[in-house]
Amino acid sequence: xxxxxxxxxxxxxxxxxxxxxxxxxxxxxxxxxxxxxxxxxxxxxxxxxxxxxxxxxxxxxxxxxxxxxxxxxxxxxxxxxxxxxxxxxxxxxxxxxxxxxxxxxxxxxxxxxxxxxxxxxxxxxxxxxxxxxxxxxxxxxxxxxxxxxxxxxxxxxxxxxxxxxxxxxxxxxxxxxxxxxxxxxxxxxxxxxxxxxxxxxxxxxxxxxxxxxxxxxxxxxxxxxxxxxxxxxxxxxxxxxxxxxxxxxxxxxxxxxxxxxxxxxxxxxxxxxxxxxxxxxxxxxxxxxxxxxxxxxxxxxxxxxxxxxxxxxxxxxxxxxxxxxxxxxxxxxxxxxx
Numbered sequence: 001x002x003x004x005x006x007x008x009x010x011x012x013x014x015x016x017x018x019x020x021x022x023x024x025x026x027x028x029x030x031x032x033x034x035x036x037x038x039x040x041x042x043x044x045x046x047x048x049x050x051x052x053x054x055x056x057x058x059x060x061x062x063x064x065x066x067x068x069x070x071x072x073x074x075x076x077x078x079x080x081x082x083x084x085x086x087x088x089x090x091x092x093x094x095x096x097x098x099x100x101x102x103x104x105x106x107x108x109x110x111x112x113x114x115x116x117x118x119x120x121x122x123x124x125x126x127x128x129x130x131x132x133x134x135x136x137x138x139x140x141x142x143x144x145x146x147x148x149x150x151x152x153x154x155x156x157x158x159x160x161x162x163x164x165x166x167x168x169x170x171x172x173x174x175x176x177x178x179x180x181x182x183x184x185x186x187x188x189x190x191x192x193x194x195x196x197x198x199x200x201x202x203x204x205x206x207x208x209x210x211x212x213x214x215x216x217x218x219x220x221x222x223x224x225x226x227x228x229x230x231x232x233x234x235x236x237x238x239x240x241x242x243x244x245x246x247x248x249x250x251x252x253x254x255x256x257x258x259x260x261x262x263x264x265x266x267x268x269x270x271x272x273x274x275x276x277x278x279x280x281x282x283x284x285x286x287x288x289x290x291x292x293x294x295x296x297x298x299x300x301x302x303x304x305x306x307x308x309x310x311x312x313x314x315x316x317x318x319x320x321x322x323x324x325x326x327x328x329x330x331x332x333x334x335x336x337x338x
Contacts, residue, residue: 042335048124050329055119058322059111064104065314066111068092070172072307073269076299084177088310099175107172109187114164121157122150122218123326127338129153146223154218158211163203165210167191169272198280206271209288213264220260221315225253225323226338241337243324250323254316262311263304267291 059066068091075085085091095103130149135141158165167190170182184190194202229249232238238245267288274284285291295303327337 044124044128046333046335047127047330048120050326050333050335051123052116052120054322054326054329055115055123056112057325058318058320059115059119060108061321062314062318063108063111064092065310065317067095067104067106067172069307069310069314070169070269071095071176072310073266074173074176074273076303076306088313091310095175103175106174107168107170110164110168110171110190113187114161114168117164118157118161118214119322121160122153122214123222123322125153125156126150126218126222141226143223143227146226147219150222151215151219153222154214154216155211157218158214159207162205162207162210163191163194166194166203166205166272169269173269173273197276197278202276202280205276205282206268209264209268209271212288213261213268216264217257217261221253221257221319222338224256225249225319228252229338241327241331243328246324246327247320250320251316253323254319255312257315257319258308258312261315262308263292265311266295266304266306270295 068085068088071085072088072091085094092104099106126149129152130141130145133141133145133149135145135149167184167187171184171187171190174182174184182190182193184193191203198205229245232245232249233240270291271282271285271288274282277283285294292304299306323338330337
């Protein structure tokens with residue numbers, strides 16, 4: 001076979017055109033690139049750590065209000081006619097006049113320890129429990145799922161951290177004339193004294209009520225914040241995640257918490273602050289139902305809402321500060337918003 005180079009085309013055949021030549025260049029893909037998510041951190045340690053830090057920040061800012069709330073809730077107990085704390089403002093002035101500015105910061109150390117345990121567990125565990133219930137996308141979870149997740153994480157955190165709540169209440173109540181004064185010089189002295197008097201059981205006085213309160217509070221606070229925030233975002237009127245959206249959702253959640261939790265908080269405060277007999281037996285109330293019955297008999301329904309205004313003034317700012325700090329810390333750490 002002989003190959004002839006530079007063959008001349010036949011005069012009766014058309015010359016090849018560029019369109020006759022097959023194109024080998026690949027066609028560009030029409031699939032848009034997937035944007036890289038800014039949320040790259042899925043560490044459980046980070047979630048729990050930031051929950052604790054944000055809660056401790058909120059508690060530090062609102063401890064004076066918490067002290068006034070505790071004093072108002074104990075006032076008028078079992079028919080007591082002493083009403084030295086006449087309202088929130090006058091109550092605060094009275095405490096400062098009698099105990100100095102330091103009176104408003106009683107119980108701060110156990111309060112911070114409580115937030116470092118109780119709130120770390122309840123807020124850090126909320127997303128985890130919600131995901132375990134099948135809510136992988138925060139915006140699509142049902143309200144019922146959020147309520148159950150909040151109640152579960154709150155109950156677990158409170159059951160573990162009850163001793164810190166007990167010491168906080170007693171130290172904040174120290175200094176009320178005519179009331180039992182445990183006179184604890186420090187937080188660790190309080191833990192030691194309670195243990196020596198009642199053992200482990202004494203440290204967990206009021207655990208059932210504390211757990212019930214925490215379940216109601218967390219189910220209301222976290223679920224309402226989560227639901228209200230995603231409802232606002234879903235309207236499209238305020239864009240996506242923002243400080244303003246977080247502020248509006250947390251303010252609404254704080255008010256709802258006050259409505260649902262104040263009666264339980266009053267009963268919890270009174271049970272925890274009652275005198276204890278040498279054998280470790282409570283001397284005023286047989287249990288939460290007995291406390292509710294005595295409160296209604298002596299003070300009426302209003303007795304269960306004593307301290308509502310300071311409770312709202314405390315839990316409202318506490319909720320706002322906690323969630324604003326929590327959301328910003330999560331953003332900086334690369335964790336998805338609540």
